[in-house]
Amino acid sequence: MTSAYLVWLLFIAAYDFRQRRVPNWLVLAGALLALAALAWGMGPIQHDWAAALLGAGLGFGFLLLFYALGVMGAGDVKFAGALGLWVGLSALLPVWIIGSILASLHAVLWLILQRWPVAPRLSLVLFGRPAPASDNRSPTRARFIPYAAYLALAAAVWMVWGRQSS
Template sequence: MINAALFVSWALAVVIFDCFWRRIPNGLVIVGVVLACALAASGYSPFHIAFKDAAFGVLAGLVALLPFYLMGVMGAADVKVFAALGAWCGLHALLGLWIAASVFAGIHALCLIVPAAIKSSLSATAHLVGADGNNKKRARHATFMVGGRRATPYAALLAVSALGSFTLHALGAAR
C-alpha cells in the first residue's frame, strides 16, 4: 500500500509542478527514479515489475523522447519524466503511456486552437471593415498561449496517463 502511495504522490507532484510552474525539479525526477528502482529491486513495485524491467524502462524512456528534445519540440523535463515513468511502469507500458499522453496533448491543443481561431476571426472581421465601411489591415495573428506559455504540459499528461494505467492495473488486481 505504501508503494502505491509513493507512486501516486510522485506522479501528482509532477502534475502540479508542470501545470502550475512549468518546471519540474531535477530532484523530483531523481527521487522518482530511485524510489521506482528501489521498489522494483525489493519486489514491491506498484506495477509488479522487476529491477531489470525498471532499468530497461529508464533507458527506453530516455532514448525514445531524446530526439524530440534535440529537435526543440519537447522540454528536457518531459524526457526525464518519461524515463522515470519507465522505471515505475516498466518498458512494456511506455508505448501506451506515450500514446495516451499524445492524445491528451492533441485535445489540449484543440482546446487552445479553436477558441483562439474563433477570437481571431471575429477580431479580424471587426478590424477589416471599420465603422466608416473602409477596409483595414488585419490586426494580428492568433496566439495559442495560456499563462504566457505556448507549450502543452506534456510531463503532466504523461503522469496522468501513468496514474490512469495504475488505476486500471489496481482495479484489475482487485478482481
C-alpha cells in the same frame, strides 16, 4: 510504495501544469523511489529490473529525439526516463499513447481558443502563460503543452485501471 508513486505523479502533474517545467529534484526523487521499490519488490506495477531499465532507457531515449528537435523540454525527457523505471517496458507504450492523446487534445483546444476572437483571455485563464524554452537553439520558442503532466496522469490511470482488470 503505491501511494508514494501516486503522490510523485501528482507533484509532477501539478508542477508541470502550473509552471510548464519539471524540476530535476522531483525527477531524481521519483527515480530513487522507483529504484527502492524495485529493490524491495514493492512497485505499483510488478516487473523486474530488466523491464524497468529497458523502460527507463526507451522512455528517455525516444523523447530525447523530440528534445533534439526543439519541440519538447528536457524535464519531459528526464521524467519519461524515471517513469519508465516505475512502469517498466510493457506499460510504457500504453502510458505514452494515453498521455500523447491527452496532450494532443490540449494542443487542439489551445489552437482553437487562440483563433477564437474572445479566446485570448480565456486561453490565458485555462492554460496560463507558457514557460520560455531553456535551450540556446530557440530562445523564443515557448512550451505550451505540459507533456510530463499528461504522462503522469496517464500513468496514474494505467496503474488504477491495470489493478482493477487483474
